[in-house]
Amino acid sequence: MTGVGEVAAFWILATITVGSAVVVALVRDLVRAVVALVGSFLGVAGLFILLSAEFLAVVQVLIYAGAISILMVFAIALTPRSARDNAETAMRWLALALALAMVGLLIAVATVTEWGPQAKEGFQETASAIGEALLNRYVLPFEVASVLLLAAMLGAVVMVRED
Amino acid sequence: MTLLDSWWDLRDLGHAVAAFLEWLGDRGVPSWLPYLVSTLVGLMALLLWALLSQLFFIWAERRLLARIQVRLGPNRAGPFGLLQPVADALKVLSKEMITPRGADKVLFWLAPIGVVVPAIVALGVIPFGQRMVLADLNVGLLFIVAVSSTATLFVFLAGWGSANKYSLLGAMRSVAMLISYEVVQVLALLAVAVFVGSIRLGDIVSWQGRYNTWLIFLQPLGLLGFLIASSVEVNRTPSDIAEAESEIVAGYHTEYGGIRWGMFQMAEYIAGFVVAATVAVLWLGGWTLWGLEEWVPGWLIFLIKLYGVFFLFIWLRGTLPRLRIDQLMGFAWKFLLPLMLLNVLLAGLEMVVWKETEAPAEVVLPIWAVGNIAIGVGLVVGWALLMGHLRPRNRPARSLLVREVGQIYYRPLEEV
Numbered sequence: 001m002t003g004v005g006e007v008a009a010f011w012i013l014a015t016i017t018v019g020s021a022v023v024v025a026l027v028r029d030l031v032r033a034v035v036a037l038v039g040s041f042l043g044v045a046g047l048f049i050l051l052s053a054e055f056l057a058v059v060q061v062l063i064y065a066g067a068i069s070i071l072m073v074f075a076i077a078l079t080p081r082s083a084r085d086n087a088e089t090a091m092r093w094l095a096l097a098l099a100l101a102m103v104g105l106l107i108a109v110a111t112v113t114e115w116g117p118q119a120k121e122g123f124q125e126t127a128s129a130i131g132e133a134l135l136n137r138y139v140l141p142f143e144v145a146s147v148l149l150l151a152a153m154l155g156a157v158v159m160v161r162e163d
Numbered sequence: 164m165t166l167l168d169s170w171w172d173l174r175d176l177g178h179a180v181a182a183f184l185e186w187l188g189d190r191g192v193p194s195w196l197p198y199l200v201s202t203l204v205g206l207m208a209l210l211l212w213a214l215l216s217q218l219f220f221i222w223a224e225r226r227l228l229a230r231i232q233v234r235l236g237p238n239r240a241g242p243f244g245l246l247q248p249v250a251d252a253l254k255v256l257s258k259e260m261i262t263p264r265g266a267d268k269v270l271f272w273l274a275p276i277g278v279v280v281p282a283i284v285a286l287g288v289i290p291f292g293q294r295m296v297l298a299d300l301n302v303g304l305l306f307i308v309a310v311s312s313t314a315t316l317f318v319f320l321a322g323w324g325s326a327n328k329y330s331l332l333g334a335m336r337s338v339a340m341l342i343s344y345e346v347v348q349v350l351a352l353l354a355v356a357v358f359v360g361s362i363r364l365g366d367i368v369s370w371q372g373r374y375n376t377w378l379i380f381l382q383p384l385g386l387l388g389f390l391i392a393s394s395v396e397v398n399r400t401p402s403d404i405a406e407a408e409s410e411i412v413a414g415y416h417t418e419y420g421g422i423r424w425g426m427f428q429m430a431e432y433i434a435g436f437v438v439a440a441t442v443a444v445l446w447l448g449g450w451t452l453w454g455l456e457e458w459v460p461g462w463l464i465f466l467i468k469l470y471g472v473f474f475l476f477i478w479l480r481g482t483l484p485r486l487r488i489d490q491l492m493g494f495a496w497k498f499l500l501p502l503m504l505l506n507v508l509l510a511g512l513e514m515v516v517w518k519e520t521e522a523p524a525e526v527v528l529p530i531w532a533v534g535n536i537a538i539g540v541g542l543v544v545g546w547a548l549l550m551g552h553l554r555p556r557n558r559p560a561r562s563l564l565v566r567e568v569g570q571i572y573y574r575p576l577e578e579v
Contacts, residue, residue, distance in 0.1 A: 005195050031323060032269060038316060058305045066312030070338055073319055077335070127302055127362065 009050055017043030030076045034069055041065045055127040176462065177294025180204060205297040209286045216470075217432040221248040224477050231481035252425070260421035263326055270324030275419065275426035277317030282433035285310045289440045290364050292450050292461040304352055304362035307441055308345075311396065311434065315341045321427070322415035333414025336488055340395050343495040348392035350503035351385040354510040355445050358382065368449035374524050375453060379446040380532040384506045384539035386446045388499050390475075393438040395491070398431055399476050403485065439472035440465075447472075498550060502542055509538065 020039035027033050041064040048057035134142045184197040222237070222245060229236025237244035262271055288303040290296040300306050315338060322334020355378055356362050359370045371377055379386055411417075416427045443449060447468045450461030486494070513535075517527050 003195070029267070031267070031320070035270065035273065035316075035320065038313070054300055054302050055305070058300075058302045058309045062305065062309035062312060066309060066315070067342075069316050070319070070342065073316065073323075074338070077323070125301065 006050065009046070013043050013046040013050065016040075017047065031073065034072050034076065037072070038065050038069045041069070053126050055130055177292060177296075181294065202297070205287075209297065210283065213283065213286060213433050213436060214429075216436060217429060218248045218252070220432060220473065220477075221251065223474075224480075227474075227477050228481045231478070255425040255428075256422055258421040260423050261418070263418050265326035266418065267324040267326070270320045271418075274317045274321035274324060275423045275430075277320065278314050278430040279426050279433070281310045281314040282430050282437060285437045286433070286440075288364060289437070290368060290444060290449060291465050293365075295450075295462055296365065299363060299365045301361075301363045303364040304356060304367070304445075307437065308349055308352065311437065312341070312345060314430065314434070318415050321419070325415070325418040327418050329411040329413075330415050330417050332411050333417070337398070337415060339488075340491060340495075343492055344392040344395040344499075347388050347495055347499045347503050348396065350500070350507055351389040351392065352445070354382055354385045354503075354507045357507065357510040357514055360514075364444050364449075367445055368451060371448045372451040374528055376528055376532070377446060377448045381528065381535055382446065382506070382510070383536050384502060384542065385510075386442065387539070387543070388503045388506070389442065389445075391499060392495075393441075394476060394479065395495075397434040397438055399435065399480055435473060435476060436469065439469045439476070442472045443468035498546060502546065505542065506539075509535065 017040050020036045020043060023036035024033045024040065027036060041060060045057040045060040045065070048054075048060060180201055184201055187197045187200065225247070226236040226244065237247040240246040240250050262268060285307045287297040288300050288306050290299065318337045319334045322330040322332075322337070325331070355367065358378065358381060359367045361367065361370070367378075416424055419427060443465060449468075450465040452459070452464045455464065513531050520527075
């Protein structure tokens with residue numbers, strides 16, 4: 001955080017991200033909740049850009065704002081109307097407790113970690129660095145993930161197959 | 164280029180902006196001000212260009228379609244009907260915007276805005292000239308795909324929020340088409356990225372300039388896939404079943420009127436320009452024309468290429484009939500997807516061979532150009548013959564899942 005612009009950008013993006021997340025939890029209509037969730041995703045993408053991780057930011061937009069949101073909308077559209085609103089359930093106190101625990105954990109990590117000066121420098125070319133890491137060092141998890149996705153796709157094809 | 168950095172060197176309007184920023188920097192203004200000014204100037208220029216081009220192409224499209232269909236087209240307002248889009252714009256602006264009673268008002272209001280914004284944002288990474296680009300991101304190619312894909316959600320919201328069955332049908336079709344064709348589109352772009360080794364749009368243009376070639380010769384199959392997938396994505400007529408006016412009235416924007424409908428129209432045109440610009444940058448060499456860019460402004464060359472590609476879309480619209488939804492989906496998964504996968508494999512193999520043999524580009528590239536064109540034509544023709552033997556069914560069969568859980572049972576014709 002060097003310039004005024006970066007600080008301003010951070011606070012604007014943080015407000016968008018957290019504000020949209022709050023709307024997701026509060027709004028009753030699930031489709032509106034998905035729209036607010038897209039706002040939150042876009043805010044996170046902006047934060048990635050602020051950390052000079054453009055590749056991650058673009059992929060965040062492509063996969064979360066573009067694809068995952070469509071998936072959720074499809075799921076909502078195929079759900080009966082009675083189960084479609086963001087109603088109060090018995091699980092909400094448990095959810096609140098879990099969310100608070102998560103926030104506490106994150107704050108604890110952020111305060112305990114020693115943020116060295118190297119944390120301020122961004123990567124130069126994240127796209128090629130990520131590509132090389134995925135295809136050299138982490139090639140096994142990468143391939144396992146692709147096999148998993150293939151299995152999921154085959155499962156979907158079997159379910160809707162013409163006989 | 165000689166005369167570089169003189170502000171009056173109109174071969175690249177970026178010089179004028181750079182000179183202005185330098186002048187501003189000499190005045191001792193805060194460091195963020197030139198940045199802000201250049202961003203605003205670029206944004207205004209892009210918006211102005213997009214709107215003026217749209218006004219022109221509304222007229223051009225109607226006249227050309229009329230010519231293709233042996234009609235006259237709009238020819239009353241102004242010379243050759245040139246003022247027709249202005250009259251249309253005034254009409255659209257002054258019409259009432261109706262919100263249906265059962266509509267979800269927030270989503271209904273949000274959808275037209277959300278459809279236009281991604282199209283305009285995607286314009287920001289298009290290089291109109293060597294220095295005429297608002298933001299030359301090093302992930303520019305992926306940025307265009309990512310930003311364009313977010314518009315789909317808002318198309319769905321338009322259909323969902325309208326509380327109209329036809330709108331919802333159109334929205335569902337639009338989402339289903341986009342999910343299918345985005346795979347094809349990204350695979351077509353991937354082959355280009357494999358060839359160039361970068362997804363920065365400026366690098367792709369300069370790669371084509373360095374080897375004095377256009378990627379259309381090296382990647383004809385990729386261009387075919389991208390053109391088809393993009394025409395689906397921007398809802399142009401051979402595949403505009405999301406708004407097919409003869410089947411489902413106007414699809415997702417049936418309930419929209421006035422300027423809200425105008426926003427959808429604007430999004431469609433600007434997204435079309437983005438697609439045409441992507442084709443011009445990736446496959447047609449962007450603002451270069453084998454040395455002619457030394458004499459003719461690069462942005463003029465680029466715009467001519469862009470408009471040429473857009474004209475191709477209009478031509479397709481006037482020539483081809485609309486496809487049915489199951490035909491369109493089957494085409495994506497059974498025809499285009501295998502071809503695009505083979506194309507990526509081919510591009511990878513060729514690059515590996517080039518790197519290993521270290522042959523000069525003058526030898527390697529012509530061989531691959533001829534080879535890729537031959538392979539592309541062979542694959543398309545062969546696949547089409549193969550698919551032609553499998554006779555199309557007139558009734559789409561019901562899937563296993565629908566049969567197991569579905570409530571409605573249509574008795575097949577044979578049993579009646």
